[in-house]
Amino acid sequence: MGASATPLYDLIELQGLLANNTYTTSPGGGGDIIGTVDNATYTDAHTGNSATQITELNTTADADHGVLTIDGVDYTVLLADPDNTNVTITFNGGASTINLTGDSLSSQVVFITAIPTGGGSTRWFMAVDDSVGDLPDITSIQIRSLDTSPAGDDVKINLDENNNVTACLTAGTLVDTPDGPRAVETLKVGDLVTTLDHGPRPVLWIHSETLHFGPGGADETQRPIRIQRGALGPGLPARPLSV
Incomplete structure (x- = not known):
């Protein structure tokens, strides 16, 4: 079946993507948190996905050929998982902290490098599994390790829900x-x-x-x-x- 312009909510856009780095909303970190993108869609040929459900993201090079689309622009997809290390996220304006982890077989968080297919600037995003719920007002994201070549060129993660509340x-x-x-x-x-x-x-x-x-x-x-x-x-x- 596959994903077909399936909504991909709450992508957190980052200034870049490096291991052992902290991204913040204020100057002084290793990079900036740019904001949230809420109008992305995702398309691929993975049979576990559909027009309303995403259970796995695939790189564009994978046989399932994942493609990200934002504002009518298609992007080639590269993926990275945290390689079973903690990604520490501070949210609620700095009042709350959560550690997320995982690997390509099952992850609470995934990082996307998006390269415009028609040329242009590369963009970087973080997406969080639906089971985590919404993380409002994120102020920092600390990345420790990154696996930029996940097994099978895919990461199993659920990303089809919006407005998950605690x-x-x-x-x-x-x-x-x-x-x-x-x-x-x-x-x-x-x-x-x-x-x-x-x-x-x-x-x-x-x-x-x-x-x-x-x-x-x-x-x-x-x-x-x-x-x-x-x-x-x-x-x-x-x-x-x-x-």
Whole structure:
């Protein structure tokens, strides 16, 4: 089947692409984070991809012939994965940090070198697997190692979703796991939870805080919402849920 002008969201454009380098939004790093490109599309012949789903990126030289298109310009694709080292990303304006890793067989992050087929300036991008969720207001990206010749000239990564948001759950909320429901406050990074579309996935990041409401307290827009049993349909949710 293959990807056919499949939307490729939230590409983070970089000034260049080098190992052992830190890219920032402010002067002083090894290079600049230019911004986000949200109107790219991707086309190839990989049977696991489709017009609505990307499970693997392929270089243009690969038999599946990956091509990136931005604003009507086609780009030859070269790929790099982090070679099982951490890519450290600071986001939320510098308030949060996450480490992403992987290789060509399965990666949380991929780097794309895009060369215009008709001539012009080369561009560089970072893309993050859908399972990571959105990383708003990125301020720095630290790259340690890069494999610029991934096995098979492809990198397995899911990139077809947009506006992935982090779920905020109150203490006591039960989360489905392969071993049964668990209270959210008992989960830790690395534990497996059951997802709607990709089966068991590891928890990548956890943050918690205590909010007090009332005069001088937290913004009322942050107050948890209680959803009664069955409010979303028969058995949905199965018990009262606060989010």
